[in-house]
């Protein structure tokens with residue numbers, strides 16, 4: 001199967017991103033998609049992937065157990081019971097107007113989402 005649309009794997013950025021990650025016990029990857037970072041990094045004690053697209057979530061393959069959450073990352077991140085040793089990696093869709101590609105995700109972001117994110 002080819003790389004997931006929007007995956008950082010295609011740009012060779014994965015190891016550079018992983019190298020920047022501070023120590024953590026819980027790794028949360030919102031907007032999981034193909035989970036290019038999750039499946040390349042060493043596992044944390046607890047690993048959680050969140051994705052709105054159920055088909056993408058089911059297709060995600062990882063060499064270690066990951067808690068898969070089907071739903072909205074905004075809601076999950078707002079409600080999570082943080083203990084202080086979490087690392088959250090977010091790779092949301094670019095706003096469509098700022099993309100070079102005309103392709104769309106089934107669950108995409110529009111300007112109103114940017115406003116919602118900025119104000120929590």
Ligand SMILES: C[S@@+](CC[C@H](N)C(=O)[O-])C[C@H]1O[C@@H](n2cnc3c(N)ncnc32)[C@H](O)[C@@H]1O
Nearest residue numbers: 004006007031033034035036052072073091093
């Ligand atoms: C840029 S892609 C992520 C690519 C991923 N980092 C990878 O390695 O393949 C963005 C993903 O966010 C998902 N998405 C869009 N809105 C979401 C939301 N509110 N909550 C969770 N996932 C969402 C889309 O379905 C899409 O899979």
